[in-house]
Structures are given as structure tokens and as C-alpha cells.
Amino acid sequence: MTMEKRSNIALVGMPGSGKSTVGLILAEELSRDFVDTDSLIESSQGRKLQHIVDMDGYAELRRIEENILLDLHVQNHIIATGGSVVYSQRGMTHLQSISIIVFLNVELSDLRSRIHNYDSRGIAKRPEQSFEDLFRERFELYTRYADITIDGAGLSKEEVCNRVLQAIKN
């Protein structure tokens, strides 16, 4: 894994951690192109994430997401991922090979205050699984793949963006 090839910055973290929002600001700040893997999934499928979960189940969404990751061959982009990307080891190994991975670590209570559409934003979880359980299950995975972790407690999106910029300079 050479540093030269890792020209992208990929954001990972829970739904509501700010990957899509902060990713766009970062792309503007760095004059880089932006891609959101959720948009790639929706355009390749011609349907919404929630529709995939409702019709075909969360495991199918994770399978589609893995293929989208494996097909991603951009350079110098800011990549916002979906919260469930970390379930694919193959997908994450590929993402690591082309990107510096930044984990936006946001507390459960903050996530809860930001998310009000649990039933429509297409969260890829087992039907009986609580959001809190998902948070605990994934924390270890985000940490495992992260090159950089940004603790977002009490930070605005612009402040989070600045922390990311600082961290990648170092």
C-alpha cells in the first residue's frame, strides 16, 4: 500500500456523524471533487436506499455497497461513505488502498439529536437491532480502519472540517 496511491480522503462513521455534510465542505476547501457512495448506490440502482432495505433487506444493501466500493477508482477526491461500509472487509481494504480514512467520531446523544428519520434514511441494520446496539457494534470497526479519528463533540461542521484539514497536514 503506497502513500502515492492513497490520494483520496474518505470519511467513515455512523449515520448522522456528518460524512456527507463535512465531505462537501472539505471538497470546497481543498478544491477537490466530491463523491458520496450513497449517491452512487442510488443512481446505479435507480432507487432510494430505504427502498432497497424495504424490498430486499439490509444484507442486500450491504452487498450492493461492497460492489460500489470495489468499483470506486477515483483519485484526489473527498469520499463520503455510507455508515455501513465497514461491514465489508474487502471493500474497506480497497478503500484503504486509495484513501486516507478519517473516522468522524460523534457521541450517541449527538447522533440522536441530529437524526429524526430512522425509518427513511435506509440504515442497514438488523430489524430488531437498536441504534445504540448498532453504535456499539460499529465503533470497533470504524476504529479498526481509521488512519485518523476526529472527536466531534461540541464541534460545528466547519470546526470538524478544520480538524480534518489539520490532521491530514500532519
Ligand SMILES: Nc1ncnc2c1ncn2[C@@H]1O[C@H](COP(=O)(O)OP(=O)(O)O)[C@@H](O)[C@H]1O
Ligand atoms: N458538526 C455538526 N454539528 C451539527 N450538526 C451537524 C454536524 N455535522 C452534520 N450535522 C447535521 O447532521 C445531519 C446529518 O449529517 P450528514 O452529513 O447527513 O451525516 P452522514 O452523512 O454521516 O449520515 C445533517 O442535518 C447535518 O446538517
Ligand SMILES: O=C(O)C1=C[C@@H](OP(=O)(O)O)[C@@H](O)[C@H](O)C1
Ligand atoms: O449506516 C447505515 O447503515 C447506512 C447509512 C446511510 O448513509 P449515511 O451514513 O450517510 O446516513 C446509507 O449508506 C445506507 O442507507 C446505510
Ligand SMILES: [Mg+2]
Ligand atoms: Mg451521508
